[in-house]
Amino acid sequence: MTGGIPHRGDASPIDLHAPARACRADSAFNAAAGFMLRVAAFIVAIVRTLRALRLAASLSIAAALALSGCGLMPKQVPAPIVEHSYIPAPDEAGSGEPEEPLPAVQAPEPASSVKPAPAPKPKRRVVKPKPPEPAVAPPPEPPEPPPPPQIISTRIMQHDQLHGLLDAEVQRPDGKVVGRAVDMYIDGSAKPKLMMVNLAGFLGVGDRKVNFPWTAFRFTPNSKTAPITFVPPPPPAKGKPADPVPKPQPVAEAPANFMQLVDSTVSQKNGSRIGRVVDVLVDAQAQPQALVLDLSSSLAGDKRHVAANWGDLHVLSRNKQWQLQMDFNDAQMKAAPTYSPEQPIKIVSPIVPAPGSSASAASAPASSGAAGAGATGAPGAASAQVQASGARPAR
Known part of the structure; x- marks a missing residue:
């Protein structure tokens, strides 16, 4: 059929499904708009609640409420999948040039794996032994002084x-x-x-x-x-004179x-x-x-x-x-x-x-004795x- 008003039987499959798709788009838009209004109202309620509480702990409550609000979103019913056979027109089929095959996507060569640097060995602490301290012999105890004579x-x-x-x-x-x-x-x-x-x-x-x-x-x-x-005196014995009293x-x-x-x-x-x-x-x-x-x-x-x-x-x-x-x-x-x-x-x-122990101490008494002897021999010293x-x- 060439020219003129197209008939109903000559319509393409694309033109037949366009109204249905437009209706489904309108319903999806309405659902999204309603959801956004609900979310906005929910957020306003949360803000009012936060202003009322004015506590840091209300943030956790708001987060919990936000998470629970996700359940209010309506589940979108997926559109039914209708299989249609599409027969291209001869003009569309003849005019097509053979498509060139896409070049095969070459997988990128894996970059050469960089060997990780070996972990530095822990430095071993070398503890040098201290040189042994020379043993200091305790000083000998002084001998006890002999008891005084x-x-x-x-x-x-x-x-x-x-x-x-x-x-x-x-x-x-x-x-x-x-x-x-x-x-x-x-x-x-x-x-x-x-x-x-x-x-x-x-x-x-x-x-x-x-x-x-x-x-x-x-x-x-x-x-x-x-x-x-x-x-x-005792009484005298016989034949002896008595001792005088x-x-x-x-x-x-x-x-x-x-x-x-x-x-x-x-x-x-x-x-x-x-x-x-x-x-x-x-x-x-x-x-x-x-x-x-x-x-x-x-x-x-x-x-x-x-x-x-x-x-x-x-x-x-x-x-x-x-x-x-x-x-x-x-x-x-x-x-x-x-x-x-x-x-x-x-x-x-x-x-x-003893003479040996008193030899040193005898000098002082001897000198004092000599002085006394000299004083005795002086005139008038005797009296x-x-x-x-x-x-x-x-x-």
Whole structure:
């Protein structure tokens, strides 16, 4: 058919389906417009909700609501697929030139794979061993200093073994107290010879000091009564005359070779003063055991008494004057324990060091002794030394 109005049977398949496609496009546009309106209304509601809440947490709620709003979109029904056979016109079929085959798409050659750089090996930390520290030997401990040499020796006795002579009561055999002992006399060998007794009068009237032989008394240090008892001589044996009863002798008639002991001064070898005799401690056998020395240098100072051993006492005669001497030095007297009537009696004796150990220390005492000897030989020094000794000769 050429020219004129085309008939219905001559219409092409494309012209027949055009209205249907236009109708479907309009319906799709309407659906999309309605969906956009819904989404806009939903977004406005979300904005209002966010403004009302004004919290950061509302963002998560808005996201959840936005995700849930996707379910409100209408599902688009896919258009039905209608198969039509299309027969091209002869003009369309003849005029077509054979199409050239498209060149085969060559697959791009894979780029040469770049080998990854090897991972750097971890550096191994080389720990060099520390050189061993040289062992430091501890310094040798200094040897303990030797103990100081012993300079005094001490023996301990109790007060029931010894009793002081000064002011001790003297009684007769019947127990009657007749006086008190006040002093004693010794000879050149330091042996006791006489005891001076103060015989009591009536109410203190008629007291007199007399001397009795030392052998006329018995000592009982632990007695509860008088510690000194006057003992008359024993009855004579048959055929022998009776011993005379000791009679009191006046103090002025004491022998000149006897020396009073109490209140005498005791000195060292170099002439230095040690102390003053204040008492004598006698045991039960009437043997003196110790001299109680007052070491204080003045009457107003604190008094310190020391019990010095009787065996270390020496009686010397210088310029016809009796002197008492002991072998103590200053260090020994400082180390001596103090004598106290309330404590056990500690009798002190000096220890003379060995000649080898005292050779260095002997120079100072020797020089001081030489100075003392020179002073003694000087004119008028003898009388000064007698006054310093304080010894009282027997009268």
